[in-house]
Amino acid sequence: MDEIDRTIVNLLRTAGRTSYAELARRVGLTAPSVQDRVTKLEKNGVITGYQAAIDPESIGLGITALIGIIPDSSADHVRICDRLRAIPQIESCYFLAGVECYQLKVRVPKMADLEQLIHRVGAIDGVAQTRTTITLSTKWEDRPQPITTGESEHGID
């Protein structure tokens, strides 16, 4: 994980379809070397995948909401997590330090779908209460912050 790897990661983070040849030009190596580095980054779990960013509204997911979950005292978190994972509308799921121990980011086409979704989450065993907030607009999302020099050690590679 040297300076060249960081540059490659920064480039792929903002332009995930950049060819190996183009990456090679940017970092001053040849294509096979870059490919080798990228393969290692993938194998080491630094790069976990590639995804096209889609405008949610264009595919009929015009409503975004955040749902906080307050568990009851007997909650089985492995079970809750499994049940949540089975709900496709939940795009992100964070386990939090707080009274609301989960926060979900969900997307649905219509309000009726959101209502149904809230009921479904609320019905999960161990969920005492949910608190939903509608997002009026997404200012930005998943903006990659450039990697700084690895001044702290992370034991990667």
Add this chain to the structure above:
Amino acid sequence: MDEIDRTIVNLLRTAGRTSYAELARRVGLTAPSVQDRVTKLEKNGVITGYQAAIDPESIGLGITALIGIIPDSSADHVRICDRLRAIPQIESCYFLAGVECYQLKVRVPKMADLEQLIHRVGAIDGVAQTRTTITLSTKWEDRPQPITTGESEHGID
């Protein structure tokens, strides 16, 4: 935006570096046709970009937190938004319907950085109060939900 477009989007959403030739095989067209469709999807704003998914810990961003912002009554939201946008650690920013009218998802290397970041956000003109929640773990994030048939009209293309 027909069935083939939806298939292409679903494929690119989960495997953003899939070649046009491979996409063509999957949808039963030729590579030039697929490329044409993808170009149109990009031009119409359906596909807004491509990004490699990176494990945050691997690049020294081990701490994720959610920051809620409560504005004061005289808040100028354009100004607040601009100031927030200038902070690179804020990866996502949602404008919410609620007392906390923004929620930020931030990532930093160390707790000290988070503290500094909270102070910086709190110092923005129009921000009355912030409320920060640490995420103990990310169960999953940015999981693409497959596009269903466009039963509602969205006026795309």
Add this chain to the structure above:
DNA sequence: TGGTCCGGTCGATCTCGTCCACCTGTTGAG
């Protein structure tokens, strides 16, 4: 000194991306 490993280059080959000419089915006007 010599062996080994790591990471890079180079060259050959195959696949992919991209452009262009052509084909087909649909639509709408005369």
Add this chain to the structure above:
DNA sequence: CTCAACAGGTGGACGAGATCGACCGGACCA
């Protein structure tokens, strides 16, 4: 009904990219 215009697809050609194996040079160590 016929014909022109058009959208969207196919197929071929050619340049660029991906990928593999062979080789090279420096660092490390016995």
